[in-house]
Amino acid sequence: MDASLVFRKAYRQMHRAVQVHGVLGTVRLVAEKLRRYGKELGAPASFDSPPVSNFDQMWNVQTDGNEDLSELQVIDKTNYLLGTRYQPTSPEMFNEIIEAYPLPLQESIFIDCGAGKGRVLLLASELPFKRIIGVEFARDLTEIARANIQGYRSLTQKCGQLQAICVDATIFPFPVEPTILYLYNPFAGEVMRKFIEHVENTLKQHPRTFFVLYRNPKYASLWDGSKYFNRVRATDKFVIYKGLREVKTNGVEGLPRDNRDN
Numbered sequence: 235m236d237a238s239l240v241f242r243k244a245y246r247q248m249h250r251a252v253q254v255h256g257v258l259g260t261v262r263l264v265a266e267k268l269r270r271y272g273k274e275l276g277a278p279a280s281f282d283s284p285p286v287s288n289f290d291q292m293w294n295v296q297t298d299g300n301e302d303l304s305e306l307q308v309i310d311k312t313n314y315l316l317g318t319r320y321q322p323t324s325p326e327m328f329n330e331i332i333e334a335y336p337l338p339l340q341e342s343i344f345i346d347c348g349a350g351k352g353r354v355l356l357l358a359s360e361l362p363f364k365r366i367i368g369v370e371f372a373r374d375l376t377e378i379a380r381a382n383i384q385g386y387r388s389l390t391q392k393c394g395q396l397q398a399i400c401v402d403a404t405i406f407p408f409p410v411e412p413t414i415l416y417l418y419n420p421f422a423g424e425v426m427r428k429f430i431e432h433v434e435n436t437l438k439q440h441p442r443t444f445f446v447l448y449r450n451p452k453y454a455s456l457w458d459g460s461k462y463f464n465r466v467r468a469t470d471k472f473v474i475y476k477g478l479r480e481v482k483t484n485g486v487e488g489l490p491r492d493n494r495d496n
């Protein structure tokens with residue numbers, strides 16, 4: 235189309251818009267059209283990106299987000315369909331869980347299975363844990379977690395030994411040390427079942443202090459069914475389980491059936 239024709243058409247449209255919507259209304263309309271146009275072209279998120287959380291702003295890290303697993307590089311697809319999307323725990327929630335029960339922080343390692351971008355690792359590092367491990371099966375999230383660990387500068391940090399490992403939680407070899415395990419609803423149904431069995435095996439082979447902090451406990455009934463754990467605290471937002479040194483038999487604490495002499 236001829237340039238003068240385009241100009242005249244645009245002028246007529248603008249004129250009509252001003253008559254119908256007024257000057258201010260037309261400005262708003264044009265801004266909205268430009269915003270949509272920019273979005274369609276894949277414009278940078280600055281147009282309508284969500285606000286950066288206080289946590290990320292304060293510590294100059296990148297733990298925000300709501301990432302679908304279908305957009306991430308998951309190392310092994312076996313447990314991918316029952317994995318949950320990345321979403322970070324809020325600092326307030328983390329503190330509420332940690333304060334809900336007297337946990338043996340100083341003698342324990344802290345492990346977040348499904349660690350994502352590592353926010354919980356950074357929060358945990360403000361407490362005197364022996365060391366901290368993040369377990370995550372999405373490669374790109376693990377890389378971000380590593381960068382966050384590197385970039386986190388806090389004068390009040392109490393644990394400086396942090397690492398993020400890229401591995402499926404159901405095969406992660408648990409260190410044989412007192413453990414505080416954190417889970418923010420990382421996986422569902424069968425995968426949780428498989429994971430619990432994996433945790434029970436390490437506990438059976440090496441009895442030790444073992445706590446599970448389970449946030450958004452959608453599959454708490456599976457943990458409740460374990461003869462190796464007891465609930466010690468519960469709210470609608472989280473459950474804390476304590477590993478048993480002497481395992482429940484028919485709901486009573488005692489030696490596990492398969493470890494008894496008779």
Ligand SMILES: C[S@@+](CC[C@H](N)C(=O)[O-])C[C@H]1O[C@@H](n2cnc3c(N)ncnc32)[C@H](O)[C@@H]1O
Nearest residue numbers: 317320321322323348350370371402403418420
């Ligand atoms: C809800 S996010 C929790 C993130 C972090 N723990 C927090 O609280 O800030 C769940 C995470 O679990 C990870 N995940 C899901 N299934 C997994 C598996 N089988 N092994 C390791 N990580 C897994 C997801 O990639 C996601 O990053």
